[in-house]
Amino acid sequence: MDSLSLHSNLHSVNNKRRQITHQNSFALTPSWTSLTEQRLYSSKLLHSLRRNSNPTAALEVRASADRVLAATAKGRTRWSRAILSNPICRWKQRHHKKVKKYSANKFMKKTTPEIRRSLPAVQKKARVLGKLIPGCRKVSFPKLLEEAGDYISALEMQVRAMKALADLLATGAPPPAPIGLS
Amino acid sequence: MSSRRSRSRQSGVSTEITDAQITDLISKLQQLIPELRARRSDKVSASKVLQETCNYIKSLHREVDDLSDRLSQLLATTDSNSAQAAIIRSLLM
Numbered sequence: 001m002d003s004l005s006l007h008s009n010l011h012s013v014n015n016k017r018r019q020i021t022h023q024n025s026f027a028l029t030p031s032w033t034s035l036t037e038q039r040l041y042s043s044k045l046l047h048s049l050r051r052n053s054n055p056t057a058a059l060e061v062r063a064s065a066d067r068v069l070a071a072t073a074k075g076r077t078r079w080s081r082a083i084l085s086n087p088i089c090r091w092k093q094r095h096h097k098k099v100k101k102y103s104a105n106k107f108m109k110k111t112t113p114e115i116r117r118s119l120p121a122v123q124k125k126a127r128v129l130g131k132l133i134p135g136c137r138k139v140s141f142p143k144l145l146e147e148a149g150d151y152i153s154a155l156e157m158q159v160r161a162m163k164a165l166a167d168l169l170a171t172g173a174p175p176p177a178p179i180g181l182s
Numbered sequence: 183m184s185s186r187r188s189r190s191r192q193s194g195v196s197t198e199i200t201d202a203q204i205t206d207l208i209s210k211l212q213q214l215i216p217e218l219r220a221r222r223s224d225k226v227s228a229s230k231v232l233q234e235t236c237n238y239i240k241s242l243h244r245e246v247d248d249l250s251d252r253l254s255q256l257l258a259t260t261d262s263n264s265a266q267a268a269i270i271r272s273l274l275m
Contacts, residue, residue, distance in 0.1 A: 049257060056257050062250040125232035132239045142200065145207035148235055152214050155242040162249040169256035 032153035037072065042161045044068045069158050078143070079151050082135025204228075211235055 031037060048064045049056055056064075066083050073080035126144060130136045133151050136144055208231050212218045217234045218226055 049253070056254050058247075058251045058254040061254045061257075062247060065246060065250060121229040122232060125229055125236060128236050129232055129239075132236060132243075142203050142207055145204065145211055148239070149207070149211050149214055152211075152235070152239060152242070155239065155246065159242060159245045159249065162246065162253060166249060166252045166256055169253070 032150075032157040038157055038161045038164070041068060041072050041157065042165045044071070045161070046165060065158060065162060069154055073150075073154060077150050078136060078139065078147050079134045080154075214238075 045065055045068045048068055049061060070080035070083035075081045075084060126141055129148060130139065130144055133144070133147050136147050139147065208228050212226060212231050215231070215234045215238050217238065218231060
């Protein structure tokens, strides 16, 4: 699996110039609302966590959850490739973000409802958004919007799956309970 | 800043197409944000959509952090491999 991921990353780097950035590139991404995807994610995550014989720290759970999520995306998006290539990057980014905290100016005047990339407000918020999504600090604005949409759907699935998994663990593995999976 | 913006622009794509594409992408992004879903009929500024997108991603990150803490504690108390195997089987059913 790791060698395949590495090969996939090298392949994507080699084809960086020819990479398609249209919406069609998301046509093959998994359906993050599918219950099957959620169950597969939960199973893979639990398998990953069981490899640790010692009690698993919360940070390790978080890192495993993100790696399994990126693997579920199969490297088809920039954020998933960023996680697979450097799992530790998330925590570095998070700590770095805490040092210089960004506070939005909620009273910023709105001059026009239309989209103008010259507006400082849009640029600043786009930069903040780029820091929140792995691997998207230096992407074009349309690409950032695409990645944000897919990343949000993936995160929502991750939350649903981890909640269901925690509920199952909390009840001490009873007979199959369909309600717990909903 | 100007050179950076022009550098990130896709070669061969005119400004008009890019702006229309951006409008469409922001509209789709708006549908994903619960805070903005209720105002589907209203036109929300791009700045507002980006702001709420950042807020929503941060809240999802916090939820995953909390769930990671919870799972870490539960795994410490569920040391039986057979119990976890039963969970995996129930997940796959």
